[in-house]
Amino acid sequence: MTMTIKENVKDKIDPRAIPLILLLTIIEFELFTVARKVFLIAGRDSWLAALLGGIFVTLGTYFLLRLMNRFPKQNFLQYIPQIWGKPIALIIALGYFLFWGSFLTLLFKNTAEVNQVFFLEKTPLLIPIFLIAIGAVWLVTYGFVPIIRFIQIISPVFLIPILLAILLTLSEIEIRNFFPILANGITPVLKGAVIYAGYFQGLEVILFLSPFLADTNKAFKPTLIGIGLLNMLAFVSITLVIGILGIKNTNEMLWPAFAMMSIIEIPGFPAERFELLLTVPLLIGVFVTISVTLYLLSYGIIQVFKISHKKTVIYVMALITILAIMLVPDFAWYIKFRGIHTYAAIIFIYFLPISTLTLAVLRKKGEYL
Amino acid sequence: MESTHPIVEVTPRAEQQLYRGSKQLYSESIEENLQSLFQRLPDPNLVTEEFIIGSRSKTKVVIAYLQDVANTGIVDEIKDRLNKIKAEVILDTSYVERNIQDSILSPFPQVEIVSKVNITLTALTQGRVAIFVDCCPEIIIAPTTFFDLLDTPEDAYRRWFVASSFFRIARFISFIIATLLPSFYIALTSFNPELIPSMLTLTITAAREGTPFPIYLEAFILMGVAEIVRMVMIRMPNTTGLAISIFAGITLVLTGLVTNIISGPIIIIVGLTIIASFTIPGFDLRSSIRILQFFTMLMATLFGLFGLAVSFFYILVHLSTLKTFGIPYMAPLGPIELSGWGHTIFRKTSVDMPQDETYKPQKK
Known part of the structure; x- marks a missing residue:
């Protein structure tokens, strides 16, 4: 019997790739350059907030996985009408589209700002944004599996500089910068932990993975390992920034992680400026996050509204989110909006999926009854 | 096909310097090339299928593969693409190559052009397909990933x-x-x-x-x-x-x-x-x-x-x-398939030639 190549060579994602997917999807400017708002709220106890926030994130991930496992052949937007009913499901879907769209605009805005600070001072903002967007649109038009392949291929270029940066800075930590512990009580730490959990925008990608996974039952362990690694990375970078710069300096800086890299000196080593080590993974993290978010937004719209012109939707969504940058007047406004978005993330990453899971269990929907 | 004494001449064509391994090259006769292949690999699972391509040149094109190893989906796809070639004349393997590859705009070659018999044997045991074109001293190996193109025979022959x-x-x-x-x-x-x-x-x-x-x-x-x-x-x-x-x-x-x-x-x-x-x-x-x-x-x-x-x-x-041909070009790095790293990104130590799962039939 003749078999087509599609029947014989299956394009599925090995669940073992999930840690890399999560690492590169979730890490972008805020988490990467170390969550500023966590520092502002929790101060020198930010490392405690990260530890506690890590527990929240892991718990949230566990519930997302439970939800994914109930509907192994569908994504979140496909099964919510069964659980919430069609009208509410549509409202939820529109909420997600707004969330992803605004997130994309923030990411594009940040790309432009970072580019102006580190690379091209005088180039008009829209040029770097379009350059990044062309690559992202190109990748997204091929669907989700090529995005995952891109993540896997680029992961060494992403991880090696970060690990090197951590190794180079470890010896510079000053323990006294962490004392006194809990000087302002536990409340700032708790608030910081909640904000920290909100920075994990992109975690919702778990809910869209199942149709592409070779075996959804094997997704639990790698996902939790991925979240563990991500938490560890965030905890280490927060600890490093406070330990090296001290909380006072950290709060005054726009890019504390880069400031931290600039103080490294290795006697006898030919390189002096180590910021370059961080700019490479930063750009990779941002590009991947933009691609995944654009995928979620465009394919979500295509799926909910049953649109057949896939490429057109992707182009239009990219264009709208780029043009929406004009609505962001300045960087101060951006920081404010980003703060609000982080709170919104808590609703979209944790609250809505967990509510959906609860309702699915109550209404006996899904496979694991 | 009958196995007789080798009749393939060894002509020095200096495209790559080889320190170890067979230097036997293909000739311009498809019969001789197939004969040397069967001589080196007398396996009953080695299958050949013939195509006549080119409305004017009527060039003989033969595909060879190990039927117990090759992925049937890939073999069928190759046959299908060969049957669809509309060219009038087939002058070289490149005429076949440009008609069967997945992307003609890509700067990266998607098939491997090989002139040595021993490389063909390795490719066949991996589950890949060899395409012989009459009057061409090179053959096509498909599918080919990025890492296959950066491979040299010495990687397998070197002692350590x-x-x-x-x-x-x-x-x-x-x-x-x-x-x-x-x-x-x-x-x-x-x-x-x-x-x-x-x-x-x-x-x-x-x-x-x-x-x-x-x-x-x-x-x-x-x-x-x-x-x-x-x-x-x-x-x-x-x-x-x-x-x-x-x-x-x-x-x-x-x-x-x-x-x-x-x-x-x-x-x-x-x-x-x-x-x-x-x-x-x-x-x-x-x-x-x-x-x-x-x-x-x-x-x-x-x-x-x-x-x-x-x-x-x-x-x-x-x-x-x-x-x-359905295989991701960057396999086994994207998607990561650790079983394939032993003979692509690294070379693992093993008595047998290291193999991977990239081209093999996949479990359903």
């Missing part, structure tokens, strides 16, 4: 697997150098000199004192000159071409340096790039890399380090979306 793995990784690094080094130099020196160690910045500035051209123009001119010299080397008869290219290269560089038209550092960069590009085994891939070099240089000239990063993303986006 650590050395093989080391040289393989060195080849990957050379590939990156060949693609990105001139653009990295342009980006750093023209846009972000603050990221270069101060001693090196001073050295570069001192060396460039009095040179009339900006760095990017120097790089483009010198890369262009290097391409001309390389083309002379290929086009002219062996000894003459070599002598002319060496003479031209040395004269141009020395005169450029003495008259202060070009600076020393760019010569180091271009030299290193050209040398690195010659470590890439396949001719087609090597040619593509040269074009990609100019693309990354252009992006770095226009947008500095950011442009370089973006061009790198573009190349990787293309590589992640490219497939070769």
Whole structure:
């Protein structure tokens, strides 16, 4: 019997790739350059907030996985009408589209700002944004599996500089910068932990993975390992920034992680400026996050509204989110909006999926009854 | 097919220097080529199927594969694509290649062109398909991933697997150098000199004192000159071409340096790039890399380090979306298949030739 190549060579994602997917999807400017708002709220106890926030994130991930496992052949937007009913499901879907769209605009805005600070001072903002967007649109038009392949291929270029940066800075930590512990009580730490959990925008990608996974039952362990690694990375970078710069300096800086890299000196080593080590993974993290978010937004719209012109939707969504940058007047406004978005993330990453899971269990929907 | 004494002549065609392994090359007769294949692999599972392609030339094309190893989906796809070829004349394997590959616009070759019998045997045992074209001394191996193209026979023949793995990784690094080094130099020196160690910045500035051209123009001119010299080397008869290219290269560089038209550092960069590009085994891939070099240089000239990063993303986006007969082009790195790393990214130690699962029938 003749078999087509599609029947014989299956394009599925090995669940073992999930840690890399999560690492590169979730890490972008805020988490990467170390969550500023966590520092502002929790101060020198930010490392405690990260530890506690890590527990929240892991718990949230566990519930997302439970939800994914109930509907192994569908994504979140496909099964919510069964659980919430069609009208509410549509409202939820529109909420997600707004969330992803605004997130994309923030990411594009940040790309432009970072580019102006580190690379091209005088180039008009829209040029770097379009350059990044062309690559992202190109990748997204091929669907989700090529995005995952891109993540896997680029992961060494992403991880090696970060690990090197951590190794180079470890010896510079000053323990006294962490004392006194809990000087302002536990409340700032708790608030910081909640904000920290909100920075994990992109975690919702778990809910869209199942149709592409070779075996959804094997997704639990790698996902939790991925979240563990991500938490560890965030905890280490927060600890490093406070330990090296001290909380006072950290709060005054726009890019504390880069400031931290600039103080490294290795006697006898030919390189002096180590910021370059961080700019490479930063750009990779941002590009991947933009691609995944654009995928979620465009394919979500295509799926909910049953649109057949896939490429057109992707182009239009990219264009709208780029043009929406004009609505962001300045960087101060951006920081404010980003703060609000982080709170919104808590609703979209944790609250809505967990509510959906609860309702699915109550209404006996899904496979694991 | 009957097995008789070898009748395939061993003609010295110096495309790659081989220190170990069989030097037996294919001839221009398809019958002789198939005969030598059956002689080396007398396996009842070795199957051949014949096609007549070309409405005028009626060229005989034969595919060979191991039916217990090859993926039926891939074999059927190859047969299907061969049947769809509408060409009037098939003059060379390249005529078949351009008609069956997945993307004609891609700079990356999606099939491997092979002239040695032993390489064909390895490919067949991996589950790949060999395509013989009459009157051609090379055959096509399909599917072919990126890592197959960076593979050399010595990697498998070398005694110590650590050395093989080391040289393989060195080849990957050379590939990156060949693609990105001139653009990295342009980006750093023209846009972000603050990221270069101060001693090196001073050295570069001192060396460039009095040179009339900006760095990017120097790089483009010198890369262009290097391409001309390389083309002379290929086009002219062996000894003459070599002598002319060496003479031209040395004269141009020395005169450029003495008259202060070009600076020393760019010569180091271009030299290193050209040398690195010659470590890439396949001719087609090597040619593509040269074009990609100019693309990354252009992006770095226009947008500095950011442009370089973006061009790198573009190349990787293309590589992640490219497939070769249903197999992802960057397998086993994207998607990660650790079982395949033993004979692609590294060479593992084993008594048998290391194998992977990339082309095998997949579990349902």
